Amino acid sequence: MATLKSNLIAAGLLAAATFVTTPSFAGEVMDEIKERGSLICLVNTNSPGFSVPDSNGVYEGFNPQFCRMAAAAIFGDAEKADIRGIGFSDSMKTIVAGDADMASRSITATGTRDADPGMAFVVTTFYDGQGFMVPKSLGITSAAQLDGATVCAEEGSTTLLNIADWFSDRDMSYKVENIADKTARLQAFYGGKCDVLSSDFTALASDRLLSESPDDYIILPDVISNEPLTLVTRPDQQLEAAVFWAFQVMLWAERFDINSVNVEEIAANLETRPKSVRRLLGKDSAMGDIGAKLGLHENWAVEVIKQVGNYGEVFERAIGLETPIGIDRKGTPNRLWVDGGLLYANPIR
Numbered sequence: 001m002a003t004l005k006s007n008l009i010a011a012g013l014l015a016a017a018t019f020v021t022t023p024s025f026a027g028e029v030m031d032e033i034k035e036r037g038s039l040i041c042l043v044n045t046n047s048p049g050f051s052v053p054d055s056n057g058v059y060e061g062f063n064p065q066f067c068r069m070a071a072a073a074i075f076g077d078a079e080k081a082d083i084r085g086i087g088f089s090d091s092m093k094t095i096v097a098g099d100a101d102m103a104s105r106s107i108t109a110t111g112t113r114d115a116d117p118g119m120a121f122v123v124t125t126f127y128d129g130q131g132f133m134v135p136k137s138l139g140i141t142s143a144a145q146l147d148g149a150t151v152c153a154e155e156g157s158t159t160l161l162n163i164a165d166w167f168s169d170r171d172m173s174y175k176v177e178n179i180a181d182k183t184a185r186l187q188a189f190y191g192g193k194c195d196v197l198s199s200d201f202t203a204l205a206s207d208r209l210l211s212e213s214p215d216d217y218i219i220l221p222d223v224i225s226n227e228p229l230t231l232v233t234r235p236d237q238q239l240e241a242a243v244f245w246a247f248q249v250m251l252w253a254e255r256f257d258i259n260s261v262n263v264e265e266i267a268a269n270l271e272t273r274p275k276s277v278r279r280l281l282g283k284d285s286a287m288g289d290i291g292a293k294l295g296l297h298e299n300w301a302v303e304v305i306k307q308v309g310n311y312g313e314v315f316e317r318a319i320g321l322e323t324p325i326g327i328d329r330k331g332t333p334n335r336l337w338v339d340g341g342l343l344y345a346n347p348i349r
């Protein structure tokens, strides 16, 4: 906890320094991104399903798609996302220092983080929760059986704070192995140094695939926290609004059954479509107005859907049931509001 606090203080000092020299006005960061010709976006270095570099070093998976979403909205070209892998704590420090524009990588929106003037929490892309993974050989089926366990967890994360609360609320003891480097942490767990690995469920599902024998491990059913994993940007009114509304486009596209394959054809015959679809895809429409005000590509909504896809497409392609990580979206809150989920799209007006 002391380390989390000192990280936040360090981050705060960096933010203060950044703030004094380069006060952030509406659109200033956006101007910088446009001048540079690319959007620097941070992702996890190696999380199967969520963010993994391919053989050419290009990041694939769920998280990088939101970097591409922002680049498609701003430049009309998803390839203008300069996607960089970085460890968890360093990702927040890098945003605060102004050395990256955005992060799409399992960062939970919390009040104290959001209060930091160096970071803007924009929109939640995955509603997660914290859980526990144990070797099957321990014969444990519930977190209530973890009294006295040694827990491996991530430095600077909400994970450590939640564990402290959870164990103390139940008068249970535990020891923590607090390891910032992900490879070292997984080695410690898979090597038997810890009885249990705790993190967001998504991270556990992903980390399980990095074990030499995934079938030897189980994720316990207990969910001990709310972890809204959220896109973070440098504070900038235009950039924040661009990222927020590009995400709304991906939600509305799913709602209207518009996807990367059919969007061009639908956009070419808008007069035959309902007004709501015309507002979403038409240039002379609410979307066009939003784009003009934020300085986005003239056909930004269509480009986001064409180059990245709707939310459901991105989910299924990267982490859905047909993928090795095999997350059943129906069993999570990450469904559209009309299907009983938490993904509630704001009106395109």
Ligand SMILES: N[C@@H](CCC(=O)N[C@@H](CS)C(=O)NCC(=O)O)C(=O)O
Binding pocket: 044, 045, 046, 047, 086, 087, 088, 089, 105, 106, 107, 108, 109, 154, 156, 157, 158, 159, 182, 199, 200, 203, 227
């Ligand atoms: N969501 C929690 C936990 C974040 C976390 O522990 N992330 C780890 C597990 S996915 C991570 O990103 N590790 C990989 C890395 O550092 O590259 C938070 O925001 O504090």
